[in-house]
Amino acid sequence: MATERKSEVVFEIKDLEKSFGDHEVLKGISMTVEKGEVVSIIGASGSGKSTFLRCLNLLETPSGGEILYRGENILDEKFDVRSYRTKVGMVFQQFNLYNNMSAIDNCVKPQMLVLRKSKAEATENALKYLEKVGMSEYVNARPDQLSGGQKQRVAIARSLAMDSEVILFDEPTSALDPEMVGEVLLVMKSLAESGLTMLVVTHEMQFAKDVSSRVVFMDGGVIAEDGTPDVIFGKPKNPRTKEFLRRVLNEDI
Amino acid sequence: MQFFVDIGNIISKYYLRLLSGLGYTMLIALIGTVIGLVIGLFMGIIRTIPESKKKSVRAVRKVIDFIITAYVEVFRGTPMMVQSMVIFWGFAFANGGQTLPLIPAGIFIVSINTGAYMTEIVRGGIISVDKGQFEGAYSVGMTHFQAMIHVIIPQVLKNILPSVANEFVINIKDTSVLNVIGVMELYYQAYKIQTMTYKTFQTFLIISVIYFAMTFTVTRILRLIEKKLTGKKDYVICGSQSSSDAEIRVGGGGRNGD
Numbered sequence: 001m002a003t004e005r006k007s008e009v010v011f012e013i014k015d016l017e018k019s020f021g022d023h024e025v026l027k028g029i030s031m032t033v034e035k036g037e038v039v040s041i042i043g044a045s046g047s048g049k050s051t052f053l054r055c056l057n058l059l060e061t062p063s064g065g066e067i068l069y070r071g072e073n074i075l076d077e078k079f080d081v082r083s084y085r086t087k088v089g090m091v092f093q094q095f096n097l098y099n100n101m102s103a104i105d106n107c108v109k110p111q112m113l114v115l116r117k118s119k120a121e122a123t124e125n126a127l128k129y130l131e132k133v134g135m136s137e138y139v140n141a142r143p144d145q146l147s148g149g150q151k152q153r154v155a156i157a158r159s160l161a162m163d164s165e166v167i168l169f170d171e172p173t174s175a176l177d178p179e180m181v182g183e184v185l186l187v188m189k190s191l192a193e194s195g196l197t198m199l200v201v202t203h204e205m206q207f208a209k210d211v212s213s214r215v216v217f218m219d220g221g222v223i224a225e226d227g228t229p230d231v232i233f234g235k236p237k238n239p240r241t242k243e244f245l246r247r248v249l250n251e252d253i
Numbered sequence: 254m255q256f257f258v259d260i261g262n263i264i265s266k267y268y269l270r271l272l273s274g275l276g277y278t279m280l281i282a283l284i285g286t287v288i289g290l291v292i293g294l295f296m297g298i299i300r301t302i303p304e305s306k307k308k309s310v311r312a313v314r315k316v317i318d319f320i321i322t323a324y325v326e327v328f329r330g331t332p333m334m335v336q337s338m339v340i341f342w343g344f345a346f347a348n349g350g351q352t353l354p355l356i357p358a359g360i361f362i363v364s365i366n367t368g369a370y371m372t373e374i375v376r377g378g379i380i381s382v383d384k385g386q387f388e389g390a391y392s393v394g395m396t397h398f399q400a401m402i403h404v405i406i407p408q409v410l411k412n413i414l415p416s417v418a419n420e421f422v423i424n425i426k427d428t429s430v431l432n433v434i435g436v437m438e439l440y441y442q443a444y445k446i447q448t449m450t451y452k453t454f455q456t457f458l459i460i461s462v463i464y465f466a467m468t469f470t471v472t473r474i475l476r477l478i479e480k481k482l483t484g485k486k487d488y489v490i491c492g493s494q495s496s497s498d499a500e501i502r503v504g505g506g507g508r509n510g511d
Contacts, residue, residue, distance in 0.1 A: 059388055061306070077306060085394035096389030100407040109403060110393040155389075162393055 008035040010070060010166060010197055011056070017064035018051055025051045027221035028065065033166075033199065038192040040208035040229075041201045043218035044244060049201040050093075052218070053168050056199065057090045086114055089159030093171040095151040097143040103130065103154045104139040107161045115162065122161075129157040133187045149180030153187055160191075167191070169200040185211075205248060209233050217241045259455045267446045274442030275463055281359045281431065281438060282424040288360070289367025289424075290375075290417055296321050296368075297375035297409070298401045303391075321372065328369035334430040337362050341434040359436040363424055374416045378409035411482050418475035422468045439463060 011033040018026040025048045033039060041049045054060040056067065058074065058081055067074045074084055097106050107126035111117045117125070130136050133153040143151055152172055159167050169188065173181040185207050192198060192211050202208055208215050208229060215232040217225040217240075225238040236242050264271070300321060305311055328336065340362055345352045353361070382405055390400035410417075429440035443460040447453045 057392055059392065061304075082394040082396065085392060090388075090392040092385060092388065092392075094383075094385045096383075096385040096392070098386065098389060098404045099383075100404065100411075110395065113399050113403065114394040158393065 009033070010035050010037075012068040012071075013056075013065070014068070015065040016052070016055060016062055016067060018048075018055055018060060019063045025221055026055070026062070029218075029221075029223055030065075031216065031223060031226065033197065035165075035197055036195050037214055038196075038198045038212045039200065039214045039216055040212035041199065041216045041218060042203070042205070042208055042244075043224075047218040048221040049218050050170050053090075053170050053199060053201050057085065057088060057168055059090070082114065086162045087165045089162055089164035089167045091152070091155050091159055091167060091169045091172050093174050095143070095148070095155045095175075097151055097155055097158070099143050102140050102142055103135060103146070106143075106154055107158045110158065111161055125163075126157065126161045129160040130154070132160070132190075133157045134183070147180060148176045149183045152176065152180075152184045156184075156187055156191070164196075166197040166199070169198060169202070171201050171203065173202070173204055203248070205233075205245070217244065219244070256455065259450075259452050260459060263446060263450060263452060263456055263459060267442075270442045270446060271439070271459070271463065274437065274439035274460075275467070277356065277359075277436070278425060278428045278438040278440075279467065281356070281363055281428045281436070282421060284360050285363025285367050285428075286417070286421040286424050288364035289371045289420065292364065292368030293371025293373075293375040294406060294409075296372040297379050298398065298406075300376065301379055301387075301401070301405075302397050325369045325372050328366050329373075332430075333362065333366050333427055334433055336366060337431055337434050340365075355434065355436045358434065359428065359431045359438070362431065363428060367420055367424060370420060371417070374413050374420070375409060377416075378413040379405065381412050382408050414475070414479050414482065418472065418479070421471060421475070425467050425471065426464060 009032055011031075013029055013031050013033075016026055016029040017024070029048075029052055041052065043049050051060060055062045062075060069084060069088070072079060074081070097103075098109070101109060104123065104126055107130060108119065108122045111122035111125060112119060115122075127136065127139070130139055133156050135150060135153050135157060138146060138150060138154075141150075143154075146154065156167075156172075172188065173184050176184065181204070185204060188198070188200070188207070189211050198212075200207070200212065210229075212229055215227065215229050216223055217232060217236075217238070219240045225232060225236060225241045227236075231237075232241060233245065236245065299317060302314070305314070337359075341353060341358055344358075352358075386404055386408065387400060390404045391397075395403070428436075428438050431438055432441040432444060435441065439460050443456050447456045450456065
């Protein structure tokens with residue numbers, strides 16, 4: 001659709017605000033995300049990272065501002081939210097696999113229901129992505145038979161199987177036992193390398209540093225600093241960033 | 254001794270009446286419970302529709318919520334015996350004395366009464382499903398209806414099955430109140446037999462055994478279904494893509510300490 005350009009803008013977010021009652025969580029977020037970028041969003045708990053991400057998938061309705069997806073305002077009443085959500089997938093902290101379905105059905109059913117694919121076609125596609133995340137052995141297992149890391153990999157496959165253009169990761173490894181964090185991060189790393197556009201809310205500083213192309217530091221409902229990992233982790237300009245990193249990186253030791 | 258002879262006589266003489274009463278009781282209770290459940294699920298789907306951005310939609314929703322609440326409160330707050338009379342004779346009143354056919358009227362009354370209870374049971378069932386299940390469904394672009402039918406309701410049904418079974422058992426017993434409008438269920442038949450034999454105690458003792466046999470059987474059957482729905486504990490590991498023979502059954506699950 002769009003003319004070929006070097007940089008293709010996927011998201012343009014302007015003055016995004018979100019309040020829960022009197023509590024203002026997001027106080028004007030503006031940023032642009034280009035195709036292929038891997039943006040890590042870091043910050044202390046309660047800084048609004050997750051709320052921001054949930055606004056992008058419209059699981060929360062913003063109270064103000066604009067979110068443009070490829071130039072279209074997703075907050076417009078006439079905007080087709082459902083087809084948008086197939087393009088912008090979401091991976092949750094608590095996985096949110098459908099508990100009543102096996103791993104394979106978790107990936108097949110959404111394609112059939114939302115994208116109207118045939119069962120055969122959907123299954124073929126699902127198997128492809130389940131293999132990609134290393135879960136092809138467990139296609140018949142139900143979620144309660146899988147470990148956290150395995151569940152999260154199925155959840156990623158489910159999102160990929162929708163042929164999403166962007167995937168939003170909401171603290172994908174925060175609910176995992178430490179030894180399972182690695183397997184999920186490895187999958188995410190390979191996705192990043194394959195050119196998928198990713199927005200990742202994370203507490204994994206190593207991931208933010210090594211894998212992302214850009215790091216956004218949120219503090220008190222605003223973006224306090226936005227830059228390459230080298231800048232953010234090497235020589236951050238904002239003293240709040242410095243302090244936050246000093247705190248979390250010390251904890252790592 | 255005479256007592257057992259009486260019982261024997263009643264059964265051998267009136268077994269057709271007893272059987273047909275049993276049949277209608279079962280029929281009305283079963284259909285009434287199923288329709289009641291469907292009503293409850295339908296209300297549950299409507300009540301969980303996410304907030305709309307449009308003001309007009311929100312207003313309509315408020316009205317619907319009010320109607321559902323009123324329905325539940327009224328039907329839970331009045332005896333089914335009274336509801337039977339009001340509905341049956343209310344229909345006749347509105348149609349110039351023309352009454353409803355009895356069995357459909359009985360099914361209608363039990364369904365709508367059970368629906369009120371089921372609405373609350375389903376509500377509890379939906380609340381017990383993790384909100385993440387809704388989000389997982391919405392996040393891939395499912396409609397509310399698709400999310401409910403394919404993801405939420407199956408989990409709700411599993412959760413509420415014991416309560417549904419309970420409602421069914423209650424209905425088997427409570428269909429007896431339909432005798433006030435003349436539905437020929439088991440109690441009605443017993444009443445008729447009693448007026449012909451004057452053996453009140455013996456007759457009602459017989460039907461109490463029949464009622465108990467019905468509820469006990471139904472409880473056992475539903476418990477079996479419940480067990481089945483909980484699902485198998487093991488699953489099949491798929492071997493390498495090349496050979497499907499290399500399947501191994503795994504017990505328990507991957508969860509640590511399971």
